Amino acid sequence: DAMVIQNPRYQVTQFGKPVTLSCSQTLNHNVMYWYQQKSSQAPKLLFHYYDKDFNNEADTPDNFQSRRPNTSFCFLDIRSPGLGDAAMYLCATSLDRGGTDTQYFGPGTRLTVL
Amino acid sequence: GQNIDQPTEMTATEGAIVQINCTYQTSGFNGLFWYQQHAGEAPTFLSYNVLDGLEEKGRFSSFLSRSKGYSYLLLKELQMKDSASYLCAVLDSNYQLIWGAGTKLIIKP
Numbered sequence: 001d002a003m004v005i006q007n008p009r010y011q012v013t014q015f016g017k018p019v020t021l022s023c024s025q026t027l028n029h030n031v032m033y034w035y036q037q038k039s040s041q042a043p044k045l046l047f048h049y050y051d052k053d054f055n056n057e058a059d060t061p062d063n064f065q066s067r068r069p070n071t072s073f074c075f076l077d078i079r080s081p082g083l084g085d086a087a088m089y090l091c092a093t094s095l096d097r098g099g100t101d102t103q104y105f106g107p108g109t110r111l112t113v114l
Numbered sequence: 115g116q117n118i119d120q121p122t123e124m125t126a127t128e129g130a131i132v133q134i135n136c137t138y139q140t141s142g143f144n145g146l147f148w149y150q151q152h153a154g155e156a157p158t159f160l161s162y163n164v165l166d167g168l169e170e171k172g173r174f175s176s177f178l179s180r181s182k183g184y185s186y187l188l189l190k191e192l193q194m195k196d197s198a199s200y201l202c203a204v205l206d207s208n209y210q211l212i213w214g215a216g217t218k219l220i221i222k223p
Contacts, residue, residue: 040122040216041215042118088154102147105157105158107156
């Protein structure tokens with residue numbers, strides 16, 4: 001089945017130790033998004049790729065970086081995780097931006113920072 | 115600023131009907147989404163409204179009034195598996211999704 005896959009589902013890292021989360025999709029969608037969601041809060045968009053065009057949200061900390069080496073894969077790099085970065089990280093895709101192009105979410109990676 | 119308001123938590127009984135409201139103030143409007151999110155899982159798409167009126171999809175219906183900046187999600191014949199958070203999200207003029215914090219729905223037997 002076509003889907004959005006995130007690995008790992010659970011990630012534990014130490015304060016300040018770089019970590020990479022991965023996302024892959026078999027939907028052949030043009031747009032890939034990374035969201036951060038903390039408990040009982042709305043998902044917060046960190047950045048998105050429209051094809052190879054990278055779009056960073058103004059309030060996304062420099063500590064967060066992303067790579068999209070090809071259509072199928074997108075990575076979230078957290079260079080120096082702090083305790084405040086513990087959250088669920090959601091990857092989503094959409095065929096295009098806007099309109100009826102629904103965002104489809106992966107299962108998420110729950111990040112714990114010790 | 116942009117704002118999406120929905121109740122934090124609601125409780126309903128199995129087999130009953132519940133209506134979850136969402137009001138929004140955004141810079142432009144290109145549609146409103148409802149997503150369901152079970153605890154610890156990713157949001158899953160429920161509905162999309164861009165025109166005024168009611169869209170029915172099985173036990174779930176979604177209503178939109180653009181002039182009032184208002185939407186609701188109606189869940190009928192509630193089942194225990196409907197216990198989840200329901201997120202309202204609006205696509206603004208820049209085609210950015212603005213999310214509400216979600217309404218946690220608790221279903222009691």
